Amino acid sequence: MNTTIPRICFIFMLIWPMLLQAQLSRGTFYSSSYGINNIPGFANGLAELSLTTGNGDGLLRLAIAPEFGLFVSDRWLLGSRLTIGSFILSGETGAGSFSFSPFARYYFNPQARNNHFFANAQLDLSLSPGAVGANLGLGLTHFLAPGLGWDTYLALQRSNFEIEQNLRMGLFSQLNIYLNKDQRSNRREALSGIQRGSIMIGGTNGGFSFGLQSAREGTSNVSAFDVAPNLLYFFTDQLAVGTRLNLIINGNDYFNATTFGLAPQVRYYFAKAQHQLWFIGSAYEFARSTGKVAEQNFEVNTSSLSFGGGLNSFLTSHLALELAPNLNYNFERNTTRLGIDLGVQFFLHPR
Numbered sequence: 001m002n003t004t005i006p007r008i009c010f011i012f013m014l015i016w017p018m019l020l021q022a023q024l025s026r027g028t029f030y031s032s033s034y035g036i037n038n039i040p041g042f043a044n045g046l047a048e049l050s051l052t053t054g055n056g057d058g059l060l061r062l063a064i065a066p067e068f069g070l071f072v073s074d075r076w077l078l079g080s081r082l083t084i085g086s087f088i089l090s091g092e093t094g095a096g097s098f099s100f101s102p103f104a105r106y107y108f109n110p111q112a113r114n115n116h117f118f119a120n121a122q123l124d125l126s127l128s129p130g131a132v133g134a135n136l137g138l139g140l141t142h143f144l145a146p147g148l149g150w151d152t153y154l155a156l157q158r159s160n161f162e163i164e165q166n167l168r169m170g171l172f173s174q175l176n177i178y179l180n181k182d183q184r185s186n187r188r189e190a191l192s193g194i195q196r197g198s199i200m201i202g203g204t205n206g207g208f209s210f211g212l213q214s215a216r217e218g219t220s221n222v223s224a225f226d227v228a229p230n231l232l233y234f235f236t237d238q239l240a241v242g243t244r245l246n247l248i249i250n251g252n253d254y255f256n257a258t259t260f261g262l263a264p265q266v267r268y269y270f271a272k273a274q275h276q277l278w279f280i281g282s283a284y285e286f287a288r289s290t291g292k293v294a295e296q297n298f299e300v301n302t303s304s305l306s307f308g309g310g311l312n313s314f315l316t317s318h319l320a321l322e323l324a325p326n327l328n329y330n331f332e333r334n335t336t337r338l339g340i341d342l343g344v345q346f347f348l349h350p351r
Contacts, residue, residue, distance in 0.1 A: 023143050024110040029184055030069035030077055031177040032151075033343060039306050040230075040244050040263035041283030042324040043343030044203040054335030061087040069103070077105040081122075099126040107141075116141040120153065133159040141178070145318040148346055149178045157209070168221075170209030175201065175346050183316055192277055193317030193349045194269065195237050202322075202345035203230040203244060224250040238269040246287065255294070261287030269312075277320075280309040304330040312345060320345045 033045025046066050052059040062085070069079020080103065086096035103122035110116060117140055124133040137155030144150055150173070157168045179187065205228055211221025225248070232242030246261035267281035282305075289300045308326025315321065322345050328337040 023114075023146070023149075023178060023180065024071060024074065024107055024116055024141075025180055026071050026073050027181045027184075028071040028077075029177070029179045030067075030071070030079060031179075031344075032067040032081075032174065033065060036063050036065045036343075039283070039304075039308075039326055039328045039337070039339060039341065040203075040285045041265040041267070041281050041306055042308050042310065042326045043322040043341035044230075044345070045343045047342040048339055050337050050339030050341075052335055052337040054330075054333060057090055059087055059089050061085075067101075069105070074110040075107045077107070077118075079103055079105075096128055097126070098128050099124065101125065114143045116143075120155070124159070131160045131162070133157070133161060141176075143178075144175075144346075145316075145348060147177060147179050147183050147316045148318045148348075149176050150174075151176050156212075167212045168209050169212055170207060172205075172207040172209075174205040177315070177319055177344065179315065179319075187315045189275060190314045190316050191273055191275055192312070192314050192320070192347075194234060194272060194277070194347060195349060196234055197350035198234040198240075199348045200232040200234075200240055200242070200267070200345055201230060201348060202343070204228065204346075222250060222252045224248075226250075232265060232267060237272045240267045241265070244283075244285075251291070255292060257289060257291035257293075259287055259289040261285060275314055277312045277314075278309065279312065280307075282307050302330065302332050304328055317349065318347050320347070 036045050036048055047064045048061065050061050052061070064082070064084040067079065067081040069077045071077050081099075081101040083097065083099045083101075101122055101124045103120060105118050105120045107116050107118045117138070119138055121136050122134060124131075124135070126132070135155045135157040137153055139151060139153035141149045141151050152171070152173045154171050155169070157170055158166055159168075160166055206226060208225045210223040228244060228246050230242070230244040232240040234240045242265055244263040244265065246259065246263070248259040250257055263283050263285040265281065265283040267279055269277045269279045271277055284303070284305050286303045287301070291298055306326055306328040308324055310322055310324030312320035312322050322343050323340070325340050328339070329335070330337075
């Protein structure tokens, strides 16, 4: 009796639940990060505690900027962004900020394999300084790996309803976390997938925006473009070398400014294929800004060197929380920053 067909049917029954398993489903956890520009080479985006000294001044800074959400159904994602920032300059309180930005997102095709289209609405409530704004738009989540989503969002923005003619359109792109129930239950045992040929892409983002209406009579709208790809390639199972590119262009009829920067980096992990990995790293950043303001040309060059290390705790083989103490010295400003940064690193592995 030919048993080939029954065997194929049995194998198909085993893998069918995996084929049906969607990246997005009720109970999936979402996380993103905005608003914190960490030192190149180390943790990206969630929080920082730093002390900067030099030129007779001291700056103590605390910043927290997470965005969290939960899929309450296969289609609806509800969450909020929370931003807290404060600093103390030379022993006196300088400033503080607090904002709360709830959002609702609806996915049109949650059962798709990789590409998920959505509509999003977000309210921006800033208590210090006081302002109320919002954004509304359409977007796409493309999965690069399990739990790792690349979100691209086209939105209409109004940062402050009290300011008339304050409407902008923007296209933004960022890597975010999506952990379904199975991935969340295994997050404490997840092992690093880092190997020769892996790529670390933490800190990669980009955006473009332009004004649809001018807030001030007689002035033209400001356009802004920025991209910051960050790529490190693992030449061995433990050694990665790469760079971050930073390009920012903004301006209107009355001013323009362009910043171009490179940040070569190297990172070494002391072990491999574990849930938690210790590492050391270093980065050198150079940036050049040029432009024109009030018919006056300007040019500014800055450079800095960073050393540090820390711990990666892997949520999946592609995602890791990173806690990274580091030291940065800026050559032009003659300032030294000692910081502890918290963020997320993303990894792509060879098949």
